[in-house]
Amino acid sequence: xxxxxxxxxxxxxxxxxxxxxxxxxxxxxxxxxxxxxxxxxxxxxxxxxxxxxxxxxxxxxxxxxxxxxxxxxxxxxxxxxxxxxxxxxxxxxxxxxxxxxxxxxxxxxxxxxxxxxxxxxxxxxxxxxxxxxxxxxxxxxxxxxxxxxxxxxxxxxxxxxxxxxxxxxxxxxxxxxxxxxxxxxxxxxxxxxxxxxxxxxxxxxxxxxxxxxxxxxxxxxxxxxxxxxxxxxxxxxxxxxxxxxxxxxxxxxxxxxxxxxxxxxxxxxxxxxxxxxxxxxxxxxxxxxxxxxxxxxxxxxxxxxxxxxxxxxxxxxxxxxxxxxxxxxxxxxxxxxxxxxxxxxxxxxxxxxxxxxxxxxxxxxxxxxxxxxxxxxxxxxxxxxxxxxxxxxxxxxxxxxxxxxxxxxxxxxxxxxxxxxxxxxxxxxxxxxxxxxxxxxxxxxxxxxxxxxxxxxxxxxxxxxxxxxxx
Numbered sequence: 180x181x182x183x184x185x186x187x188x189x190x191x192x193x194x195x196x197x198x199x200x201x202x203x204x205x206x207x208x209x210x211x212x213x214x215x216x217x218x219x220x221x222x223x224x225x226x227x228x229x230x231x232x233x234x235x236x237x238x239x240x241x242x243x244x245x246x247x248x249x250x251x252x253x254x255x256x257x258x259x260x261x262x263x264x265x266x267x268x269x270x271x272x273x274x275x276x277x278x279x280x281x282x283x284x285x286x287x288x289x290x291x292x293x294x295x296x297x298x299x300x301x302x303x304x305x306x307x308x309x310x311x312x313x314x315x316x317x318x319x320x321x322x323x324x325x326x327x328x329x330x331x332x333x334x335x336x337x338x339x340x341x342x343x344x345x346x347x348x349x350x351x352x353x354x355x356x357x358x359x360x361x362x363x364x365x366x367x368x369x370x371x372x373x374x375x376x377x378x379x380x381x382x383x384x385x386x387x388x389x390x391x392x393x394x395x396x397x398x399x400x401x402x403x404x405x406x407x408x409x410x411x412x413x414x415x416x417x418x419x420x421x422x423x424x425x426x427x428x429x430x431x432x433x434x435x436x437x438x439x440x441x442x443x444x445x446x447x448x449x450x451x452x453x454x455x456x457x458x459x460x461x462x463x464x465x466x467x468x469x470x471x472x473x474x475x476x477x478x479x480x481x482x483x484x485x486x487x488x489x490x491x492x493x494x495x496x497x498x499x500x501x502x503x504x505x506x507x508x509x510x511x512x513x514x515x516x517x518x519x520x521x522x523x524x525x526x527x528x529x530x531x532x533x534x535x536x537x538x539x540x541x542x543x544x545x546x547x548x549x550x551x552x553x554x555x556x557x558x559x560x561x562x563x564x565x566x567x568x569x570x571x572x573x574x575x576x577x578x579x580x581x582x583x584x585x586x587x588x589x590x591x592x593x594x595x596x597x598x599x600x601x602x603x604x605x606x607x608x609x610x611x612x613x614x615x616x617x618x619x620x621x622x623x624x625x626x627x628x629x630x631x632x633x634x635x636x637x638x639x640x641x642x643x644x645x646x647x648x649x650x
Contacts (some may be wrong), residue, residue, distance in 0.1 A: 246271045246416070250500050253510035254517025255280070255299025257543075260628045261510070262306040270414035273500040274303050277520040278400070278421045279431040279477070282445035284325070284384040288391050291376045292369055293428050295400055295421065299517075301386040301407065303419050308411035315412060317350030321359065322386035322411060333380035340385065341367050347385075358410060359389060366392030400426055422521040424494040431520055432478040432488070434570070437470035440485065442478060448516040448549055467551055472561075474570040475519045490575075493524035501530040509562060509585070511541045511626065515549045519565040525575060528566035532583040539587045541631075544594035544616055545623030555611075556602035559585055563606075582607030589631070591616035594624045 248271040251258065255276060265272060278295035285298035305323050309315040324340075324347055326333035339345040341363050348356060366388045370378045386407075393403035401424055408419060423429060431444040441447050450466075479487045501507065509518055522528065531538065540562065542555055550558070559581050564570060566584050567577040587610040590598055598611060615627040 247506065248504045249273070249506045249508055250275060250497075250504040251508045251510050252518055252521045253303075254512040255302035257512035257517070257622075257625075258510040258541075259302060259306045261626065261631050262303070264628045264631065266307065266414070266417075270416045272416075273418040273420055273497070273504065274307075275420050275422050275497050275500075275521050276300050276303060277431075277444075277517060278423055278425065279429045279444050279516075279520055281430070281443050282449060284382055284387050286445070287379055287383070288387060289428055291373055291378050292391060292395065294391070294394060295423070295425050295427065295429055297390045297394065297400075297403070298384070298387055300404060300419055300421060301384065301390050304404070304407050304411050304413055305386060307413035307417050307419070309413070313350055314352055314355065317347075318355055318359070318411060321347045321351060322389060322407075324385045326380050326383040326385075328382050330379055330381045333383060337380045337383065355410065362389050362392035362396060362406075364392075365396050369395050394426065398426055400424060418496070418500065420494055420497050420500070422494055422497055422524065423491045424496070425491065428480050429491065430478045430480055431475060431516065433475050433515060434473045434485070435468065435470040436473045439469060444516045444520075447472075448513050448547070466548075468548060472515045472549060475515050475523055475565065476571060477520075477523075488571075490525065490572075493526050497521075498526050498530055501527070501534065504536070506537045506539065507531060507534065509538075509540045511543045513547065513549055514543070514553075514558060514561055519561065522562065522565040523568055523571070525568075528568065528577050528579065528584070531566060532577070532579045537587060538585050539589060540585050541589045541626065542591065542594065542596055542598075544591040544596070544625050546595050550596075554597040554599040554602065555588060555590070556599050556606060558596070559603065559606055559608060580607055586610060587612065589614050589626070591624050591626045 246269040249265075249269065250273040252275050262274075276299045278297070278300070280296040280298050281289060283298060285296045288294075289296055301322075305319060308319050308322075310319065326336050336345070340347060341360075343356070343360060351359070363385070369392070389410075390403055390407055393406045394400055397403060397406075400421055404419055404421070413419070430442060431447065433441050433447050435441070477489050477491055479489050481487070512518060540558065542558060543550065546553065550561075553561075563579070563581045563584055567579055568575050585608055588598070588603070588608065589612050590596075592613050592615055594616065600611065603609070603611070615630040616624050617627045619625050
């Protein structure tokens with residue numbers, strides 16, 4: 180049975196559903212799968228779901244159908260490797276990202292200048308940016324640059340950049356140069372105006388500084404994203420969306436099962452004890468949490484307990500996209516601090532449950548501080564509880580089943596997470612696709628990006644899903 184401590188709300192649901200173990204379908208991808216438009220075929224099936232047309236018929240001529248549209252919930256790091264390959268299949272992707280990261284270069288910007296964290300958004304924009312010309316590569320190199328770890332060297336290098344004397348400006352045309360330089364200079368001016376707060380440039384991201392300058396100038400996160408997207412020339416069909424459209428600082432909190440409250444995304448996932456060095460995301464680097472995570476929520480800027488919980492509104496554009504896309508994806512990454520912050524907002528669960536499209540969970544390949552001991556069904560439970568807002572305000576909670584939110588899993592081959600098929604079946608999930616993986620020395624087993632998007636087995640799995648529903 181699914182871990183009852185993780186989701187008491189699901190215990191009563193499992194007995195009311197037939198396990199249907201004979202319907203469980205387990206597919207394995209082929210390493211020889213061609214890098215063609217098979218994801219397009221996969222999502223075309225989703226687009227025809229609920230109609231009289233056959234997904235097989237729609238997919239036999241993949242060139243005759245438009246690019247598929249996806250919405251991906253992710254953080255700014257783990258899914259980035261897949262983004263490069265996904266661009267080759269479809270550019271019609273809405274990337275939904277949290278704005279509560281309080282680690283690394285972002286933390287220093289938020290500390291001195293306030294506002295939402297933009298590190299994850301900047302990271303995704305850079306991954307989507309154009310690489311087709313020498314100038315595009317020069318702009319990407321400039322905005323992707325990080326300053327030295329040494330505070331003195333970092334400050335010196337920053338002044339070279341903001342004064343236009345750094346080699347990174349080489350290859351950037353006058354129009355781009357003047358645009359980027361204007362917002363870097365504005366960022367510098369805002370720092371100097373806050374003379375009481377000494378800014379540390381150590382390991383600073385030039386892209387983050389440009390983003391912060393634009394946000395402060397326009398007093399709009401959406402305007403800053405639009406500018407960054409145009410400067411880095413990401414495809415116009417690709418959307419990078421903050422899950423909360425705000426110009427204010429957001430703080431993430433978590434409640435553990437023993438009642439402990441932890442404040443701050445970084446403190447939950449990768450505590451650094453105040454160190455400004457790059458965050459160590461080695462899956463074995465952090466000390467285990469004293470208890471499992473019960474739920475993620477948002478806190479007021481100065482809050483430290485449950486009395487300071489706040490309820491920000493979801494970005495209306497995210498809800499609009501959820502109502503339109505052909506497929507919804509929960510990407511791999513930090514489950515509670517990268518994925519769940521986008522799921523606990525009012526309207527997200529309601530909208531996802533209402534859609535009859537493929538809803539795919541990309542399972543992590545390794546355990547981390549947040550998910551130690553989790554099985555595949557535990558991930559499903561945590562996502563279901565987040566979307567149902569099970570452990571928050573009872574007046575805002577839902578009673579949807581796991582299968583209302585997830586109908587297929589992508590699993591990296593040889594991963595650490597146990598795929599407990601019987602528990603998944605009791606949750607109403609019968610489709611599991613095993614995808615080729617590679618080993619990363621820092622984070623363990625991860626999806627092989629080359630074979631995630633062109634996996635033909637995804638199509639087979641979801642065709643089977645449609646057959647089960649229609650029958």
